[in-house]
Amino acid sequence: MRADARRNYEALVTAARALFLERGSEAPLDEVAKRAGVGAGTLYRHFPSRTDLLAAVYVSDIEEMCDTAEKLTDLEPGPALSEYIDLHLSFSMRNNGIKKAIREMLADVDPQPQILMLCKSRMTDVSAEMLVRAQDAGVARKDVDPATFLRMIHGISLACEDHPQLAPAMLQVMKDGLLKTG
Numbered sequence: 001m002r003a004d005a006r007r008n009y010e011a012l013v014t015a016a017r018a019l020f021l022e023r024g025s026e027a028p029l030d031e032v033a034k035r036a037g038v039g040a041g042t043l044y045r046h047f048p049s050r051t052d053l054l055a056a057v058y059v060s061d062i063e064e065m066c067d068t069a070e071k072l073t074d075l076e077p078g079p080a081l082s083e084y085i086d087l088h089l090s091f092s093m094r095n096n097g098i099k100k101a102i103r104e105m106l107a108d109v110d111p112q113p114q115i116l117m118l119c120k121s122r123m124t125d126v127s128a129e130m131l132v133r134a135q136d137a138g139v140a141r142k143d144v145d146p147a148t149f150l151r152m153i154h155g156i157s158l159a160c161e162d163h164p165q166l167a168p169a170m171l172q173v174m175k176d177g178l179l180k181t182g
Contacts, residue, residue, distance in 0.1 A: 011036040017057045026054035062119040065091040066126045084130040092157035
């Protein structure tokens with residue numbers, strides 16, 4: 001992608017993320033283009049449909065979360081896992097509306113778009129790496145597998161979708177049960 005096209009693409013994704021968080025996934029696409037400082041034609045060249053734009057925002061967010069998580073390996077395994085849990089839940093809570101729209105739009109799509117499958121795979125791999133690293137260091141329970149670990153985080157996110165103020169207490173219970181102290 002040419003540099004100007006890449007800038008436009010990134011500006012559109014950034015504007016869409018902000019607008020979707022403010023007004024939901026049904027926010028007007030013309031407003032996305034306006035906020036990005038580009039014309040509607042540029043928007044539709046990059047993203048022929050709302051689905052394409054939603055997927056791009058979600059993929060961008062997953063990549064950002066995974067990039068941040070990979071930097072946590074500089075920390076000791078226990079604190080790294082704790083920070084990762086916070087990061088992942090924050091990501092999940094921030095993107096509840098976008099995730100819901102993605103789930104709904106993909107309900108009738110088979111097979112799933114390749115880029116979303118790759119991002120899901122990367123997120124699963126990063127989560128597993130963080131957990132296994134802590135388990136190998138003896139600071140996390142060994143009887144929790146990576147799939148269960150992710151389901152716990154996603155469960156808290158879903159349970160707190162309408163009441164985000166409940167998330168910190170639920171998260172602490174999860175950490176208390178997962179991480180070994182002392």
